[in-house]
Amino acid sequence: MSLPADPVDLTGRVQPVNDRPVNYDGKYVLYWMTTARRTRFNHALDRAASWARSLDIPLVVVEALGLNHRWASARFHQFIIEGMENNAAAFAEAGIQYIPFLEKSPGDSKGFVEAASQEAALIVTDEWPCFITPKIVAGLGKKSAVHVEAVDGAGLLPVRAVPKVFSRAFHFRNWHKKNIDPHLMALSSAKPLEGLQGKNVFDEKILDQWVPLSVEQLTNPSSLISSLPIDQEVAPVSVHPGGSSEANRRLTHFIHHVIDRYGEDRNQPDKVATSVLSPYIHFGHISTQEIWEQACRADAGENGEAFIDQLLTWRELGLNFCHYHEDVDTWESLPEWSRKTLEEHAEDTRPVSYTLEEMEAAETHDEIWNAAQRQLRGEGLIHNYLRMLWGKKILEWSSHPREAVETMVHLNNRWALDGRDPNSYSGIMWCVGRYDRAWGPERPIFGKIRYMSSDNTARKLRLKPYLEQWGVDPSLSM
Ligand SMILES: Cc1cc2nc3c(=O)[nH]c(=O)nc-3n(C[C@H](O)[C@H](O)[C@H](O)COP(=O)(O)OP(=O)(O)OC[C@H]3O[C@@H](n4cnc5c(N)ncnc54)[C@H](O)[C@@H]3O)c2cc1C
Incomplete structure (x- = not known):
């Protein structure tokens, strides 16, 4: 019997992380979500979904949150878990098995990747050139029993498409104006979950050991978060609740009511004249592709151009630096x-x-x-x-x-x-x-x-x- 065809990468964003083979007898494709914490406009999710369709097996998604990183705090945990609640609802609606996992004491997650990979065909994860993500990706590659792919969904441009470090914004702006078009033809999907097999296939014994957060815990995480050994002085922020729903609400508000005065008023602190989307972009609750598409459609003249320049030139300049330098803050x-x-x-x-x-x-x-x-x-x-x-x-x-x-x-x-x-x-x-x-x-x-x-x-x-x-x-x- 011939093997199913591997999906083709038309985006230039997919990187192998280890040289272990795909297990064509695997029961599911596992998407290990770490930085693109959303269910739409997500290149890694697109890739995992293509594998699941091509192998004709279900997709399983694990979104994990660890304790063991610098600056872990009640503030960031709350924001991420609020996002998990949205993701749980979206995956449930599509019938996709979703496992929101929270480490409750250091070392809790030990062995989880090894166990989860045993019956997987392969693991797809997010690539992001900063903070702890490169280490997480490398760790997944080492621990997994099967092939691991990392997918760069951080920006409108894949980081590898930019051939060198740009040290000034105007040089980078000139470069991307000439080179971005092909990447704007290979954008991520608004509906990646359509047509996927929905089935709970993950080994129950694994879930007994690495227990997912319950709906109740996702809806009301405060007491759980306050019991964790993380920085509790940095308290949750209620004015900026996490999650893709809030991110999309803000984007809609910005496009309908604010973008027209962005250029003029963005520096004035007496009215909010910016998108206030940076936390949502950072935690992957919204994609810059979606923001960019809506900003282009808004047709807001110079104000729109000023906004897109921040989102594209300035943000991607940072991604470009991090891709080429590990020592970003030295x-x-x-x-x-x-x-x-x-x-x-x-x-x-x-x-x-x-x-x-x-x-x-x-x-x-x-x-x-x-x-x-x-x-x-x-x-x-x-x-x-x-x-x-x-x-x-x-x-x-x-x-x-x-x-x-x-x-x-x-x-x-x-x-x-x-x-x-x-x-x-x-x-x-x-x-x-x-x-x-x-x-x-x-x-x-x-x-x-x-x-x-x-x-x-x-x-x-x-x-x-x-x-x-x-x-x-x-x-x-x-
Ligand atoms: C000392 C210092 C520290 C900063 N620390 C951060 C940080 O930790 N995280 C962070 O996202 N930004 C940081 N910035 C950049 C900038 O202040 C924020 O991106 C911006 O204020 C976010 O608000 P907004 O989402 O309303 O932006 P908008 O004006 O609505 O812009 C939309 C998006 O474009 C990008 N953007 C806007 N301005 C910049 C900029 N100057 N540089 C790079 N990207 C930009 C962001 O992704 C932003 O969300 C820092 C700037 C300074 C001077």
Whole structure:
């Protein structure tokens, strides 16, 4: 009997992770979902679904959430589990077996991949060039008894399609304008689950040992999350609930009511004039493809173009850097000119300096900065423009620029819902020169790095409502 034909990859996004064979007698195709935590517009899910159709066997999806990573906190766990609730509903409707798995104590998940792969034909997983994902993918490849494929669904362009690291946005913009079209012809599907076999085929004995979250736990995860050994001080954020439903609601609102004033108002903190989608993009609850398609259809002229430029040029620039560099947050990863000028000014007297603890607690003399830091702690985000000022002030107040980078990484990644992302490192490192050029006049501490001040910001922005909301420590106003 001849073997079924393997599905063809027309996207250029599929990478083998190990050299074990596909088990053509396998009972199911296993999609191990890690970063594209959604049920539509998902290249890895498309790939797993193609395998399931071509082998004529069911698809099983495991979405796992571990404990053992830096900055794991109640905030991020809550956000991810809220997304799992949406995914559980969508897979249930399509009849696909979905296993939302939460590690409850370190090491709980040990052996799960090995066991789950025994009866699988192959495993398909997400590729993402940042944080812990490359290690997770490599681990899957080692542990699995069968073939593992990783699928890059992080951006509109596959990261491997960009042939080199771009150090300036306008160079990258010029490059992608000429090269993106073929990739826009190979987009992911809006309805990947149609026509799949729906059947519970996963070994019950495995589920007895690695028990999936129940519907009740997905709907009401607070008590479970509060019992986990993760950072509980970084508390869940109710104004930004996780999940694809919320992401799509925000996208619709942005396209119908906000995009038309994006270019003009996006820097003003008195009205929300951006999409506020970065946490949803980061956790994979929405695809940038879907955002891009809707933004193009909105036909919002220069405002639409300004938005698409952030989504495409700036976001994919970060993916490009992470693909080519493991050391995204190190001093050595900065351009030579910026290291040189900052080192020349490293010993300059700091008129004011603060410790990490003082900054983390928003205890500086600067009312605007404290407000931004309180928004970060309270809401898990900082308004876009103020985020730049926030980083520049950390450079000014730290005893050494290397320490400033460490402080920014710690504060951003610990508190921000969209942290630990390629964009995190682009934004933080931009504050100390990445993607930028030398500016004059040369100043103390900053050298030739672009300077920003709170006084100028106060003149430029309409800050009153923002300061009314965040200018006071919420624990003091009770
Ligand atoms: C110090 C510092 C730290 C930052 N840390 C992060 C972070 O941890 N995670 C993060 O996603 N962004 C980060 N940024 C970039 C930017 O501030 C956020 O992407 C943006 O504010 C998110 O808001 P939004 O979703 O409403 O964006 P919109 O203006 O609605 O833009 C849509 C999307 O485009 C992308 N985008 C927008 N602006 C930028 C930018 N400057 N660089 C790269 N991509 C962009 C994001 O994916 C964003 O969600 C940081 C910037 C700075 C200066």
